[in-house]
Amino acid sequence: MPRGSRKKGPNLRDVSRAAGVSVATVSRVLNSPHVVNKDTRERVEAVIEELGFVRSAAALAINSGRTRLLGALIPTLESDIFALTVSSMEQTLVQHGFSLIVATTDDDPETEARKARELVDVGVEGFFISGVTHSDAFYDLLRRTRVPALAISYFDETYHLPTIGYDNRLAADIACTHLRELGHDRIAVIHGPLTGNDRNKARVDATRAALNAQSCWFFEEPISVAGGVAGAKRAMDQIGQFDAVFCMSDVMAFGVLHELHRAGLSVPGDVSVVSIHNLPASEFTYPPLTTVHLPARQMGQRAAESLARWVEDDMRPTSTCLGVHLVERGSTGPFKRS
Amino acid sequence: MPRGSRKKGPNLRDVSRAAGVSVATVSRVLNSPHVVNKDTRERVEAVIEELGFVRSAAALAINSGRTRLLGALIPTLESDIFALTVSSMEQTLVQHGFSLIVATTDDDPETEARKARELVDVGVEGFFISGVTHSDAFYDLLRRTRVPALAISYFDETYHLPTIGYDNRLAADIACTHLRELGHDRIAVIHGPLTGNDRNKARVDATRAALNAQSCWFFEEPISVAGGVAGAKRAMDQIGQFDAVFCMSDVMAFGVLHELHRAGLSVPGDVSVVSIHNLPASEFTYPPLTTVHLPARQMGQRAAESLARWVEDDMRPTSTCLGVHLVERGSTGPFKRS
């Protein structure tokens, strides 16, 4: 039934008929104009223009076996972290002639598998995925379809897929060391959900290892400004006094700063705040946020280049670990409770 | 030459051969399993599983004339405003069986036209575009290809494409009225680039109309926290004293708040700050930001539904104007300079 029902434009044969040439000639005008006689070419071009002919993407794809489509399976776009990464991916990919389909998974492996399937169905030639924790259904899909997949935000050279990311444990460790060096001991740790999010889990694990278990408290909240507010509230309620707050994400730190101010605590006078990410906005909080810089843009760019080369030249990338480093600003200071 | 060079999986004929049936039967197993005999069906399904057969998206598309792909041409993803909109678009579109390709234009009409062309080449069935200012090349593309395009972030029922957005002039007017009602007169207006961005232009025009020209000053800066900082610096340098700052975007307001604090000015004691957008983070600035709420999520959802229906059932949507309203928080207060 769908046959013919859809309004469709002119096709190659229509053009060839109208121009009085064969389909091959029209095709040549489109693909290698120099081999066709100038007069013929101009006539064909005129007909193309007149009829408003546009090549069918599907027909192109069926012949070349290429769609030039890549898919990004990311937890969310509503967090600057991923928006930044996706943005630089997209900008890098255009340069390689690829387009990017974004699909959000909400950190749910089932949703990821389902959307991955849909992306395969529309013809993506490769995936970006977040982290190294995925469902069997998803791995199964990769195995069957042999579509390349590149994991980002996490570095693990033992993983069976290439990873391009940073050492999340190290990032957390740097923050903890910074707090310890300043003399802080009683520390509230505010982190995002651990289920399905291996980045958070790695950070929390490293934090547990780095800090004195007797004097640190963990609070799980959504990764959002509101989550940071809630975490800070709970910390103030449940711990008596604390020297510092360690947030697993700048976004949460924004909320923490807000809530500490609201409670009349000064930062870093009463409480130091350290975080992970170094978002563009973190330079301009009040006070400016001390945070461990994760190179989100650089990661997006590297990942894009690697995946582009992988699907293009069949060159499987090797895992890369990008550097992270502490950016000291105004939100942390030496311990000074009398 | 590309012929055969690309590693490709088994196709329909391979499956039919291995299962000892015709291609039609295999196709039926995939599309209308109930019409094929149970034994045959199970045998074919087993072969499909064993060979790891996956339907070619391109072949599917060439037959149906559908790709189920839509494209979003947005200025940037690095701003929460668009990240929020795109996010809700994507989530709504999955429900309608569409995938979303994002392409950033950096508010440059040439880039937009170029990327639009690329999107057509990969086969999108419809576009989301931002605002109503676009290049001739882009309009030409729409005319030739007859691909539906829906403009967002801007409402204008006289525009030749359907628009789903809000009244940007009204939003600015609401903010100005609020400041005037509080008794503020000397006002610094900090806005984003006007070239190629009709949303900003509409807001600035409305502001010029609403405020006393003798006592308001306009500063153009990039739409970013850093842009807000720079704008506030220039305002303090160039105007002597001012009662209030009106930012065209919450993102810039974040920077303004930061810079005012740094300069030792209290908000709203010395200066009131009002803005447009109402981002999730704006509830938790210090002080919480008074801002005109723009329904970004709702817009993304409505736009997605409208465009989906348009390409699906050929029902061209009518333009919709979504409501905006002032959210009064702590960053504005009555004029009280002695």
Next chain:
DNA sequence: CTTGGCAATGTAACTGGTTACATAGCGCCC
């Protein structure tokens, strides 16, 4: 015993391009 209906399957023509190969026409040289 024939005809009709139905279920299950096959054949081949389509979708809209690309391209290997064939062909035609022309000029040049021996």
Next chain:
DNA sequence: GGGCGCTATGTAACCAGTTACATTGCCAAG
């Protein structure tokens, strides 16, 4: 004047599916 090479173009097979139509076999009704 026949053979060669060149350019310009056409013919038809191909990509990987879908599907209209044809075919087959079986059972039941007339």
